[in-house]
Amino acid sequence: xxxxxxxxxxxxxxxxxxxxxxxxxxxxxxxxxxxxxxxxxxxxxxxxxxxxxxxxxxxxxxxxxxxxxxxxxxxxxxxxxxxxxxxxxxxxxxxxxxxxxxxxxxxxxxxxxxxxxxxxxxxxxxxxxxxxxxxxxxxxxxxxxxxxxxxxxxxxxxxxxxxxxxxxxxxxxxxxxxxxxxxxxxxxxxxxxxxxxxxxxxxxxxxxxxxxxxxxxxxxxxxxxxxxxxxxxxxxxxxxxxxxxxxxxxxxxxxxxxxxxxxxxxxxxxxxxxxxxxxxxxxxxxxxxxxxxxxxxxxxxxxxxxxxxxxxxxxxxxxxxxxxxxxxxxxxxxxxxxxxxxxxxxxxxxxxxxxxxxxxxxxxxxxxxxxxxxxxxxxxxxxxxxxxxxxxxxxxxxx
Numbered sequence: 001x002x003x004x005x006x007x008x009x010x011x012x013x014x015x016x017x018x019x020x021x022x023x024x025x026x027x028x029x030x031x032x033x034x035x036x037x038x039x040x041x042x043x044x045x046x047x048x049x050x051x052x053x054x055x056x057x058x059x060x061x062x063x064x065x066x067x068x069x070x071x072x073x074x075x076x077x078x079x080x081x082x083x084x085x086x087x088x089x090x091x092x093x094x095x096x097x098x099x100x101x102x103x104x105x106x107x108x109x110x111x112x113x114x115x116x117x118x119x120x121x122x123x124x125x126x127x128x129x130x131x132x133x134x135x136x137x138x139x140x141x142x143x144x145x146x147x148x149x150x151x152x153x154x155x156x157x158x159x160x161x162x163x164x165x166x167x168x169x170x171x172x173x174x175x176x177x178x179x180x181x182x183x184x185x186x187x188x189x190x191x192x193x194x195x196x197x198x199x200x201x202x203x204x205x206x207x208x209x210x211x212x213x214x215x216x217x218x219x220x221x222x223x224x225x226x227x228x229x230x231x232x233x234x235x236x237x238x239x240x241x242x243x244x245x246x247x248x249x250x251x252x253x254x255x256x257x258x259x260x261x262x263x264x265x266x267x268x269x270x271x272x273x274x275x276x277x278x279x280x281x282x283x284x285x286x287x288x289x290x291x292x293x294x295x296x297x298x299x300x301x302x303x304x305x306x307x308x309x310x311x312x313x314x315x316x317x318x319x320x321x322x323x324x325x326x327x328x329x330x331x332x333x334x335x336x337x338x339x340x341x342x343x344x345x346x347x348x349x350x351x352x353x354x355x356x357x358x359x360x361x362x363x364x365x366x367x368x369x370x371x372x373x374x375x376x377x378x379x380x381x382x383x384x385x386x387x388x389x390x391x392x393x394x395x396x397x398x399x
Contacts, residue, residue, distance in 0.1 A: 007132050013184035014123045015142035020177040021115030023146015025085035025108040031154040031249050036163045040096050048353020050105050051229040055345035057106035061113020065335030071188035074118045081114020090171040093164035121331020128327045137264035140316040144256025151250035202326045214340040219376025221341035222348050224311045226369040229349045234362045248304040255308030263313035272321045273384035280377035283310035287370045291363045
């Protein structure tokens, strides 16, 4: 038998896949949106609709992930997602057509689901199978690093390249990430045993517990997507803060990069649900801060850091917790959980863009996002004070 690769190498493959499928294929749209609005006919409402197309694609990807159990098929879909990330990023540059952009954003959403759900599930399955700790914090740092990459790249290119040339340059960067993301993730083993010969068993929680968890994640999706789509535009809309939108997005990425690793450590001390409640509360504060009168640059940057440090922590804790209950096929329940997260993301960007175009401000959308997040926080608190089902398999190594 060939010696399995180191878990660091496998995690690195996952990090590269997240930078490609989310950082470039998905999140580059956020810092590029105001540039596209300035150089093309794209407006607030149409920009919101393009984000909605992206989340429809992400939802379809989550539905696919939730409906299949075969690990080899999921591996194939993961690799198709890597290719789609490159194709859809390049495709954004070929013409000023809302239909073209909408199609590209849709398939970029499919790519994001392949990286975030299917790829993460494959990596979690590999970690469990090879008796490593069931934590994806290091893996999910790829989301924050992808945001940092997209923010820095767009900021550096803005002076020299047009909006379409920037999409093509990002595609070239994606090619460098594609190679390790493809080559360093091992093909999955579908046997029901770990490397030590222990049988892997699923331990599903009660249905009522799952319903509350899914509902809280729905609320988190609404809060996440408003800022993910419009943060740069919101900052640039303030006359005193013009020119700082990309910096705010960079702060989001810098805060997000180590966040999952930190939330893993918090969860070890407090339990995952109490850590989630803390993350929800901090994200609500981050959403509300930009609505304050006479908002300063320091306040906006602190808000961006709160948002970046919490949204990916919520995703990481939720998906990892769900995957632990189903070690034999973690991507499937992860996909089901993400369907609840994604439903709110379909309506929210279009609603926020329409409200902003109607009233001339995003404050109403931010208040709505904070209120829905508060409902999610309440649900998490209820879960935290109920008996949490055990998801720790006996064969799992503690260290």
